[in-house]
Amino acid sequence: MKNCLIAQSGGPTSVINSSVIGVFEKNLTYKKFDSVYAGINGIEGILNENIVNLSEINKDIVCNLKYTPSSGLGSCRYKLENANSSKEEYIKLFELLSKYHIDTFFYIGGNDSMDTVNKLSIFGKEINSNIKFIGIPKTIDNDLDVMDHTPGFGSAAKFIATTALENSLDADVYNTKNVFIIESMGRDTGWLAASATIARINNRPVVDFIYIPEMPFDKVKFLYDVKKKLEVKNTVTIVVSEGLRDKDGKFISQMNSFGTDKFGHAQLGGVANYLKNLLKQSGVKKVRAVELSTLQRCSMHYASQRDIEEAYNLGEFALENCENIESGYMVAIKRVNNIPYESEVFTLSTSLVANKVKYFPKNWINSECNNVTDEAYEYTLPLIFGEPKIQYENGLPKYVKIK
Amino acid sequence: MKNCLIAQSGGPTSVINSSVIGVFEKNLTYKKFDSVYAGINGIEGILNENIVNLSEINKDIVCNLKYTPSSGLGSCRYKLENANSSKEEYIKLFELLSKYHIDTFFYIGGNDSMDTVNKLSIFGKEINSNIKFIGIPKTIDNDLDVMDHTPGFGSAAKFIATTALENSLDADVYNTKNVFIIESMGRDTGWLAASATIARINNRPVVDFIYIPEMPFDKVKFLYDVKKKLEVKNTVTIVVSEGLRDKDGKFISQMNSFGTDKFGHAQLGGVANYLKNLLKQSGVKKVRAVELSTLQRCSMHYASQRDIEEAYNLGEFALENCENIESGYMVAIKRVNNIPYESEVFTLSTSLVANKVKYFPKNWINSECNNVTDEAYEYTLPLIFGEPKIQYENGLPKYVKIK
CATH class of the missing domain: 3.40.50.450 (Rossmann fold)
Incomplete structure (x- = not known):
């Protein structure tokens, strides 16, 4: 036998x-x-x-x-x-x-x-x-080394991009300046958040800023960029990784301290709300933050x-x-x-x-350090097909x- | 002309x-x-x-x-x-x-x-x-008087029920007792949360408890019910309306006080997190709360x-x-x-x-005041078709x- x-x-x-x-x-x-x-x-x-x-x-x-x-x-x-x-x-x-x-x-x-x-x-x-x-x-995180991509990533990317697409339309209905923030999973890597770059209407990206752990997060630059964008747009759409860190490598979400899991990985969450509070404190009146939570990894219907x-x-x-x-x-x-x-x-x-961990490539990050390049678009798009x-x-x- | x-x-x-x-x-x-x-x-x-x-x-x-x-x-x-x-x-x-x-x-x-x-x-x-x-x-809220239902409700119900279905499967993978809470919109009415009753696997409902504004919320009974259910199940799934109130008619979410909109409606939110904290404080270790936010009203893909x-x-x-x-x-x-x-x-x-507001019928609430009856199932099911x-x-x- x-x-x-x-x-x-x-x-x-x-x-x-x-x-x-x-x-x-x-x-x-x-x-x-x-x-x-x-x-x-x-x-x-x-x-x-x-x-x-x-x-x-x-x-x-x-x-x-x-x-x-x-x-x-x-x-x-x-x-x-x-x-x-x-x-x-x-x-x-x-x-x-x-x-x-x-x-x-x-x-x-x-x-x-x-x-x-x-x-x-x-x-x-x-x-x-x-x-x-x-x-x-x-793994939806797409962080396994050597291989091109991991099973699970394409479906999560499809859900995240479509959620960005649909909810940016929703956020844009009122004649009120507003910011819409989506938080994705991804642990230490930005593959999931970066996948939102494929969300397009009339061939134009709907996501204005993408923040991932591979970019050191700078509060001052963030507030400057978003406010500048709000001058020319009604709705600013942002996608952010749960694992965002500042220039010293400290998790943005560690302001709340969620502890660690059995593997010693930090339990992350709450970055979107952190950014929301930053914006509110600096005078932006209407900000909505959504954490996609487990929806992004189990939406088989899509x-x-x-x-x-x-x-x-x-x-x-x-x-x-x-x-x-x-x-x-x-x-x-x-x-x-x-x-x-x-x-x-x-x-x-x-x-x-x-x-080991496969990080999002540094050369796919734009020079402003607030979005990803066309390489990320071309890489991700075929994986969400069908x-x-x-x-x-x-x-x-x-x-x-x-x- | x-x-x-x-x-x-x-x-x-x-x-x-x-x-x-x-x-x-x-x-x-x-x-x-x-x-x-x-x-x-x-x-x-x-x-x-x-x-x-x-x-x-x-x-x-x-x-x-x-x-x-x-x-x-x-x-x-x-x-x-x-x-x-x-x-x-x-x-x-x-x-x-x-x-x-x-x-x-x-x-x-x-x-x-x-x-x-x-x-x-x-x-x-x-x-x-x-x-x-x-x-x-x-309106996704389905709260307009006289008519059978409103356009928008069926699509939101389909999304909420499927999200409950998929995420309860996700929550159930580890051999750890846990509670999964979904918060729906719906303002003063429970139609949206109640629609989750249609989520079934092997013809059995996946949602264990549904809490809506038409039921006065009782903290003690809630904790008792959930803990008792955790004795016989690995994962307890809960769907709750944003507009949940206690027996005195006070919004559960008003612990945080979100103010009112231009129509004087209270701005609601945060009930799922409130229930999560209640459970955690009373000793339940693993609880996840998800607010469906605008996803439930703009998921045209589904x-x-x-x-x-x-x-x-x-x-x-x-x-x-x-x-x-x-x-x-x-x-x-x-x-x-x-x-x-x-x-x-x-x-x-x-x-x-x-x-005017059309409330969820009192006689479609179960005697335990923690779920809805078969009438809600039969009412909702045809509306999500296709x-x-x-x-x-x-x-x-x-x-x-x-x-």
Whole structure:
């Protein structure tokens, strides 16, 4: 008997389940494994033997996950200790994997999860285990190194840009000078906020200013720029990253001090409100701030169909080529051509991605340090292409829950 | 020469422009008026002679407004004085209407705008003017009296319910007890928050508690209910109206005191955060609060196609029957049948709607006073039907700006 195990980790995306279904559905065709097991709540759930056999569930129900947002197998934020400081969990995990006759473990996640894949593969080699660990990337933040982009980013970018488009129209209806601020996620990187540059009406950008962590934020310049723009426009639209920092590298949101998560990452939020208060205090009367919160990472009703398909292709490729992919490696997307857009899957060592961050390129930031250049527009636009082929029931998307 | 004038007032909706195009497009067919003029920024803009001739603009561009959210002709929040206390504005307005040979003035808005239509029609009769004033309803709040529902509500309900659906899946991925709170608009009424009852997965509601202004909010009962639910569920999902009040009728959000708008309505907001803080203070560790802000009223990318069509039909009916509609009257929607859904347009005096509020029915509130009954489900569901027939360009909706 030869089975595989698949699990999800870290923050959800709209398309994270597509990668699961890429693995699951292609195994129905290629029959590489007798059963596809799912680890519920990632590595943390697996350690508690929270494991279900997807192959024993009605396959139509499982496959509906492809168009269901959020991590259908549950998730965790669980950091494995280094094996040389504590082997216990590693031993327990390998025992459980043996018990279920797991040949290959597919782990879908971001740079922390790729660290888990890397550590497990190294430990596996040390104990001469044949179990293979393969990473599949996901994150709306688009901050994984080496690859062109990550699954999940395109759908979030599509939602953010459309929200900027629609809400700037909404903000502009009254004959009153006003500022509209949208706060995106993205942690230390500005990819998500920068994606709003694609929002256009009559071929003109609707977002006036974009502020990202890769630009040191300058309060004085900010107030000057916005007020100058208000002299010539009724509505000024701003998109800002949660992880904005000042020139000393201090998080703007740390005025409120949200603490840190289990990985030691600062818990961010509240930058839009901070900018709103700055503007109000300096005399701008009408300012609205909106935090997109989890909406940007789970709006499957408006996901990018290209993103859904690329996430699926990664799972499919990983399954189809699992014999040839080395343990500790991951699959990823390479952009082959921009217009017309074409991409392909390649493999790389998770050690190149684990715990690293890919920042927004400095040379895609404008000279005023308050927006991004055309390169960002050209980079992002192909990734949001296509409307999701969702099944509707009574006017609402038909999502499933199998957990 | 015989022209008509159309203008928009109050808060935007996703489908408010459909009513404009219903008037404009049907005039191309029926040729009731030589020109269709648009008053920019409602009655306030008209008083400043901010008037454009839509019939002189490329009609394809104008008609694209049908699938563009927000008030394409601009809006205002402008309260006409009573004619018996100040006639100046009335006289100025009638002079301007005569100057442009306006025979009929179509005014799209909520209960304040219907008050404007009512006042103008009364003044017109007093001065023996032949100019006709016809109201066309709109508001996401669904709080206009007499009619079954208002255009704009269905699209907002679709967005709110889908957001509840998707974000409750997102909130549920970690193996951690948590509460997810969504704050909707709706002013003094609970229609919008109540619409979240239609969000279902596997035929089960995903929203555990709905709190609306028509239920007096009880802190102690709230904390008890949520904590009890957390004992049996991982994620508790709550939708709350911005206008929630306690048993003494005091706005929950008035803890922060946001002041009032020009109509004397209290400016609301921050209820979700208030509930979040209540829960945190009483020991619930993980709570996320999201204010849907203007997203719920301008997400045309996800509007209800039925809502778009009904808004269009109202404009179409008003144009087609303008000779037979009495001045000071408005068009509105009557539900003829629920399953299969069927509606028709009827007319009524704006005096029945002006300055009145239609509250959510008390007998659609459950006995625990923390959710709504099946009647709300059956009432709301048909209104969100159908996906919008939007034109896309490079993966983003193609919206227009003609203002």
